[in-house]
Amino acid sequence: MANTTVYQAFRDTAQQWGDKPFVCTLPETAEIYGIEAGELTYGQALERIDALRAGYAAAGYGHGHRVGILLENRPVFFLHWFALNSLGVSIVPINPDLRAAELEYLIGHSEMIMAIALPSRHQDLVEAAQRAGQPFAIMADGDVPPMVERAASRSCDIPDENSECALLYTSGTTGRPKGCMLANQYFHYAGEWYRDIGGLVSLEHGKERMLTPLPLFHMNAMACSTMAMIKTGGCLISLDRFHPRSWWDSVRDSGATVVHYLGVMPAILMKAAASEKDREHSVRFGFGAGVDRGLHPIFEERFGFPLLEAWAMTETGAGASIIANHEPRHIGTSCFGKEMPVVEVLLRKDDGEPAQAGENGELLVRSAGDNPRYGFFSGYWKDPAATDEAWEGGWFHTGDIVCRDEEGYLHFVDRKKNVIRRSGENIAAVEVENIMQQHPLVRSIAVAAVPDAIRGDEVMALVVPHNPIETQEQREQAAQEIVQWGLTQLAYFKVPGYVLFVDALPLTSTNKIQRGELKTVALAALENPACVNTNHLKKRQEA
Template sequence: MKTEWLLAPAQRTLPALLQRQARLFGARPFLAVPGAEWTHSDAADVAARRAGALSAAGVTQGDRVAVMCSNRAEFLETVLACGWMGAASVPVNSACMGPQIQYLLADSGARLLVIEAAFLERLQTADLAASALESIWVVGGDASAWPATIGPARVHAWPAAGAALPPAAVQPSDTFAILYTSGTTGPSKGVLCPHAQYYWWGVNSADVLGVREDDVLCTTLPLFHINALNTFAQAAIAGCRVHFLERFSASGFWPAMGRTGATVVYLLGAMVPILLAQPAGPGERDHHVRIGLGPGVPEAAGAAFRERTGVLLLEGYGSTETNFVIATAPDSPRRGVMGWLRPGFEARVVDDADNPLPAGEAGELVLRASEAFAFASGYFGQPEKTVEAWRNLWFHTGDRVVRDADGAFRFVDRIKDAIRRRGENISSWEVEQVLMAHPAVASVAVVPVRSELAEDEVLAAVVLREGERVTPAELATFCTARLPRFAVPRFIALLPELPRTENGKVQKYKLRERGVPAGCWDRSAGGTERRAP
């Protein structure tokens, strides 16, 4: 790890990071995102001036500001301005529909929502009465088409930047952002990400990838995820350039890499098989990409990708609550593993009572950091969930892994009842609640099953009420209006009953082990769902 990246503990904050890059890298090209191009010195000025606009709207230190945008300049402006003035941004997944938006706004207590005009109509199915929302800033679109108020909030066009606000005296422990991750037995939880955690995400990711000053980072992943959001921090720390593209396109991926001059890329597990399914073309070799990050990419797919494109993809492990704690390297002795523990972290594989297990035996992965506030501070407004996850002073990941004799960690499966599809965490509980709202449904259990893309797919096992008739296709349509696209079940099985214990609890493990039943309805028949975010 480069010593010049290691800032003093008190300097591990966003304002200090932006001021450092302006001082060290100045007019060097820094960032390109739809709607803007910045130099390194621009970043601090943009943050300060947008913070001035937030302050003029009544936002103060400690407030929360929700932001629901695609990859565009206004998203980054809002997040940086919040960090600059000591407020906390609340990124909202752009696939969220009305019920999820309603929950996130009420749970976070956000006073302001920055939302892209294309998503504004989703608020029509959200009851905002229970939220603390006072104002809505709409990005893009025709202002005359917007209502004056939505629920309790006044609607305004995205305002001009304000007078530059001096940086707040934020501490490394202060909350930088609240990132909502999947609920497993209940609604999604807001992860309290402190400034120092965001700093360490950037440092660790840049170190794993060997980021240099002359690199060009390029990501098509959404900025509301920590994967893409910390790409900004990598470039700010290393003094290089970063391109945030609007979205992933299988056919447009390599042309975009060539056009931007990308040298470092960021992919998710399902994206690699999708790219490999494309016809081979000259663009796969006519590029400058030297390395990529590819967590969750199957070993065979990673090898085929390197053979076709010349790009080595590194595996790694981290979560919104933790950091980049486990990774492979270009010179790792073998592939097909999550990687080896990185400096500054501790890891154990434990049994149900948190007792350490020997190498070769599967158990839950638990983690902790040696640096202050390198992990999340807990779950917003849920102290009992925080204590549960961080019990015995270790963060419990809910992932079952094996530590081999050489120290490498191998992923086995998930302990928690969560599903990960197309790079998105899906709460089975939330999908079940939507299906249970259908008048024909008596009971339902949602579980992950493996897909041909070596990731999770969503299977809903449904029992209908006596005398009711409904088709799987009708249930899928019902879900489409109420769930993000990636969370709508691909497989829907109509069953006479669900497997249960003597106490009546659904035995989901039996459904998981059974997999997709023969003749099960498949929403993606014909390949229409073979997409990535």
């Protein structure tokens, strides 16, 4: 059988490296999840995957079905994913922070027929499916899969590299989140790209131990980390999340040789007092994005390993990933390296002309060669118009503003798209506005990013109330009521951290929000004593 699916890639590695550890669960993560700590070898994992595969096949799951997975970063996520993938079933990873409105949309839009989820979330998912009008079954890890009621649309076709492996949702800039269809080939190439890029990114076969606190419902952990380890016979150490106080203990105790990071992490780690143990670890490099340029050189000097800044999107996958994996890395700037020969880059100004060295332009990318979409997503589910728009002119339009210096290095400048980036999460302003608009106190609302020293961005909401709100006490009460309600509808990180009640929003002549003016107003609002800080309410919600 050819190595065309993710399952087959894992099977081939298990046959070669059967006794090597595939995943490691540290005691802290195990205690939080209520599971056993320790390691699972490739051989052991394959046995469990094949057992799950038989159960799913007996229940009728097949090529063309979609199944949701809400298991957080537990090792069983991989087992169910690969078992389903072997049958041609595409998975829809579900962010556990999603709430009522988001789950209803996700289930209905994806048309998933079943979900494997934590028991504490079963009721939420079932109720969301009912509101969406989507036929839906649910199970927990360890349950017998429920029988399928309708046959798979491609049951007669053998899954191959072009078959959909996963449907990942990203922030939509003009409305609801978009479902990115990701084929098996997307995942294969992500692992091969990571394995082969070289320079400061050197992976030794059968020896690497990669630690990541990033969620498996994002492409970084799901495609880059997981597939890089499968392609090299390495061990993935997946934390439940980033814990600053125990981070270095986790790094040391796990024997991690590579760590993945978000830009917020170095800023938090640098707050701890210096210690003689700061360099007592086995890490050779960190892979991530968004580190504060001022902290970048200081962090590397203190902890003794490079933080390699990279750029990619769910849509681009490794087809246009760019990373500063060679010296000079221009540490202390926003440089993320140069593109490799397999990637083509064009920076285009607002007037449509190519940007010259030192000029800002939107980053347009494609794969070099005969297939400009090689390694990219297959398209947006149910939205071919958006797919065509993103690929206008044969280039993928990223929405990121970038500048190339005289030496050819690329530097991130800003986001052209109306997206707020908070602690590594992309938040579509329009989605937040559309949901929050439904609160009875809100006549109209606009949200924008404001700077946050730790998280990068925070969400600021300008709200025009239905009725005048005159006193600060009334403002605080109304803001808390709106935000508390928002937490039942949206993931906590999307809900406004600041609320300012205003008489009117900055609008164009056609009554659309003036996004440029909004950013200016939102920034000034931070200094307004009438602005209500609601950050203390933004905590992960339990089921």
